[in-house]
Amino acid sequence: MRLLLLLLLLPAFASAHPMSRDQWSLRHAMKLDAGGLTAVVVLEIPDQMVVDELKAAEAIAQAGVQAGTDKRSPSELRRDLVDAQRKEQWKLLGRGVSLTVNGKPVDVAFTPHDTPANGRAMSGFFLYIVSVKLPADHPALAGETVAAVLQDDAYPVPPMVFSALVKGGDDWLPTFDSSTAVFGDDRGSGLPDDPRSWSDDKSLRRLEAKWKRAAPAK
Numbered sequence: 001m002r003l004l005l006l007l008l009l010l011p012a013f014a015s016a017h018p019m020s021r022d023q024w025s026l027r028h029a030m031k032l033d034a035g036g037l038t039a040v041v042v043l044e045i046p047d048q049m050v051v052d053e054l055k056a057a058e059a060i061a062q063a064g065v066q067a068g069t070d071k072r073s074p075s076e077l078r079r080d081l082v083d084a085q086r087k088e089q090w091k092l093l094g095r096g097v098s099l100t101v102n103g104k105p106v107d108v109a110f111t112p113h114d115t116p117a118n119g120r121a122m123s124g125f126f127l128y129i130v131s132v133k134l135p136a137d138h139p140a141l142a143g144e145t146v147a148a149v150l151q152d153d154a155y156p157v158p159p160m161v162f163s164a165l166v167k168g169g170d171d172w173l174p175t176f177d178s179s180t181a182v183f184g185d186d187r188g189s190g191l192p193d194d195p196r197s198w199s200d201d202k203s204l205r206r207l208e209a210k211w212k213r214a215a216p217a218k
Contacts, residue, residue, distance in 0.1 A: 024158040025160065025161045025162070025198070026042070026152060026154070026155075026160060026162050026163075026204075026205070027162075027163045027165070028041055028162070028163070028204070028205075028207045029164070029166070029207075030148055030150055030165075030166055030167070030207060031166075031167040031168070031169070032169065032209075032211045033167075033170065034169055034170065035133075035136055036133055036137075036138060037101070037138070037141060037146065037148060038131065039097075039131060039150050040129065040130075041097050041110065041129070041130050041131070041150075041154075042127065042128070042129050043089070043093050043127070044125035044127055044128075045125060045126045045158075046124065047121045047125055047126055050085065050121070053085065054078075054085060058077065058081055061077055086112075086118075086119035086128070089119070090111070090128060093110070093130050093154050094109060094112075094130045096152060096154025096155065097110045097130065097152050097153075097154060098150075099148065099149070099150055100151070101146065101148050102140055102143070102146065102148075103147070106132075106134065108132045108134070109132070110130040110131060111131070112128075112129065113129040115129065117129070143213075144213045145212050146211045147208070147209070148210075149208050149209075150206070150207040150208075150209075152205045152206070159200075160200070161198050161199065161200050162201065162205065163192070163198050163199075164177075164178075164182075164204050165179075166209040168211055170214065172212070172213060172214060173211060173212055173213075174209060174210070174211050175211060176210035177208075178203075178206065178208035178209070179207060181203070182201045183196070183197065
């Protein structure tokens, strides 16, 4: 999990996706290792869109303050509006994502990932991250091979670019990554600031991956 998040997130502290600044983005990643199967989805929204939304919400709330029906201070009001906006984005993003393992839907919820970057602005975008983890002893991971599908139907309208990443670990070796069909052999580093790792191909909303259990060392 730590490696996956390093690959996905740390460069975002200094840079966001390198495509048009008017485009939203979705990054999808799955990793299977000794700790289990982790799936992560990262959404970027151009910061001005979020700022405008917050300003509109604040204007409506200020009407209640002026009327005396809302007793919050200006700082409390802004804090609550930002918190509500984050929760709404996490909810919408999580609702739009599903995980299937070995052909069966996994009944787990994608929830906000615990990192300081989540829900904050950086490099021209607000970043929202949801994730889910199946522990190594989950029944779906009991076999010698695992096939998983991460399907993302969130935010179908905004102009969107996509990136995808599949990783394994010492215990599990990746044998298939559907995003290769889009990116080909020169798929770049998979890091947020590498334009070779991005595409507007909507097929990347569905990330399919397969792994096989590594043979034990003799």
